[in-house]
Amino acid sequence: MRHIAIIGSGPAGYYSAEAAQKKYGEDVAVDIIDRLPVPFGLIRTGVAPDHQSIKAVSRRYEKTNLGDNVRFVGNVTVGEDVSIDELQGLYDAVVLATGAPHDRALDIPGSDMNGVIGSAAFVGWYNGHPDFKDLDPPLDAKSVAIIGNGNVALDVARILAKTEDEFVGSDIVGHALNSLKQSKVEQITFLGRRGPHQIAMTPKELGELGKLERAKPYVEIDDFPDIGDDAMLEPGMRKSVTHLRDFLISDPEESLKPLGINFDFFAMPIEIQGDGKVEKLIVEKTALDKDLRSAGTGELYELECQMVISCIGYRTPPIEGVPYEHGRGRFANSDGRILPGLYCVGWARRGPSGTIGTNKPDGFAIIETVAEDIGSGNRKEGREGLDRLFGERGVETVTFRDWK
Known part of the structure; x- marks a missing residue:
């Protein structure tokens, strides 16, 4: 034996x-x-x-x-x-x-501030992992920044954005659902260092983002390469980018939804600021070199937010x-x-x-x-x-x- x-x-x-x-x-x-x-x-x-x-x-x-x-x-x-x-x-x-x-460390100033949460902790919280049952994320936040352009980032945004009725048939734990029902979140922003053609989001998960009852995703047309370049992508990635392009289409009824989900591409967080808790994120615009690696351009902007969820790997x-x-x-x-x-x-x-x-x-x-x-x-x-x-x-x- x-x-x-x-x-x-x-x-x-x-x-x-x-x-x-x-x-x-x-x-x-x-x-x-x-x-x-x-x-x-x-x-x-x-x-x-x-x-x-x-x-x-x-x-x-x-x-x-x-x-x-x-x-x-x-x-x-x-x-x-x-x-x-x-x-x-x-x-x-x-x-x-x-x-x-375990989460990869978010190695920027302010990452140890109250209101900064790793995706392993946040996902563990809504899935009932005993290590994270007492997490108590600040869902009174009006604005949430999600760092990362992968499927985990999509999961986190979708869970934050769903209505109670949309969780029917799921196995979300009671303590998380009760907290999410009281959520004050009105805006979610994805931050990714590269562009639409470099995301790690798969078509199914991106498609779900466009079907949420109370949330509408937004992208900027200037972040996209020429539409003809989509043809050079492998099929799965091409479907994902097609979903992103669909988010560009304006629908008056969709625009009335109370929660906006924004994609900030070519965006590198460099510092989290606040008086003891998260108040804003300092972001540097990036550009891609010939090998599609991102580098900072020196151009900075501020993103007001009260919670940061890091989805940058494990x-x-x-x-x-x-x-x-x-x-x-x-x-x-x-x-x-x-x-x-x-x-x-x-x-x-x-x-x-x-x-x-x-x-x-x-x-x-x-x-x-x-x-x-x-x-x-x-x-x-x-x-x-x-x-x-x-x-x-x-x-x-x-x-x-x-x-x-």
């Missing part, structure tokens, strides 16, 4: 467990270990609550977990309840699938004793190998890139690597040893069936 421990119960973790089941059949025991007492990681706490079709992939993970040879072990903090060295002593392979749940938290690339915010690895018997997969391996589905081939590939390395030699104790260790330490775990 081969024994594999997977740290993290998100998509990368479950796809890796599924791959191990298919590779070894009954000749494997997989323990999926997670800090939270609930499974599914990013699916549960990262995907927007009004995107239920995306969250439905958890049914596939549940099927994996209901097999006898895959076990969810929740409420366990690696590094506190058990060390990486101890896990390596118990399992033939340890796979880090911890994702990238990083994997380091674990003591595991080599780490601080510049990339991920574990140091070569094709998923970190050290003998220690591996990483998903965002922990490659950084925060790709979609949920990208983790499937990644998970199957890492199990092939594990199989190549562990071969058919002597087997270790696995879950029996882990249970004994936790019994000695009084660690109370939560299994999948407990959670169900």
Whole structure:
């Protein structure tokens, strides 16, 4: 029997467990270990609550977990309840699938001010992550600045802009919905360093922005290149830019909507100002060089706002004793190998890139690597040893069936 421990119960973790089941059949025991007492990681706490079709992939993970040879072990903090060295002593392979749940730092003056929130915290708040249940974002703000031009930024804006009725069918948590019902937000501004042709927003999510009951998106025609240049974009990006161009079309009824969502392209925040809390954002206009990299032009303007939400990317938290690339915010690895018997997969391996589905081939590939390395030699104790260790330490775990 081969024994594999997977740290993290998100998509990368479950796809890796599924791959191990298919590779070894009954000749494997997989323990999926997670800090939270609930499974599914990013699916549960990262995907927007009004995107239920995306969250439905958890049914596939549940099927994996209901097999006898895959076990969810929740409420366990690696590094506190058990060390990486101890896990390596118990399992033939340890796979880090911890994702990238921490925000990249917004490294500008004033970023530590009240009213500046990272997207991991804000998304965690409306998704019911226990770390962020007491966040209390200042929703009495009239104006909110969202830094970033990706799908997370779109999710944040959409959640801020929706009416209570538009959340029907979602699984948004009660404390967030109650707060959002009292929101005073009248203007949301996206700030992105580059232009419409460089956004990381996908067509579906951009299309949703144009169908909100009480909000209208606005763009500036001067920010766009010639419409003929759209033909050179790949199809998905071309659809996204088409949505942006549709936002240019004026509709008298749409203009009466009480909430405006503005796109400020070629805009680089350089300082947050306020007397103890956010009052304004100092922004520098940018221009693109021949390699489409942005650089400041020296032209500044002020954006009045009372809340800033930073959606500029994520990083994997380091674990003591595991080599780490601080510049990339991920574990140091070569094709998923970190050290003998220690591996990483998903965002922990490659950084925060790709979609949920990208983790499937990644998970199957890492199990092939594990199989190549562990071969058919002597087997270790696995879950029996882990249970004994936790019994000695009084660690109370939560299994999948407990959670169900």
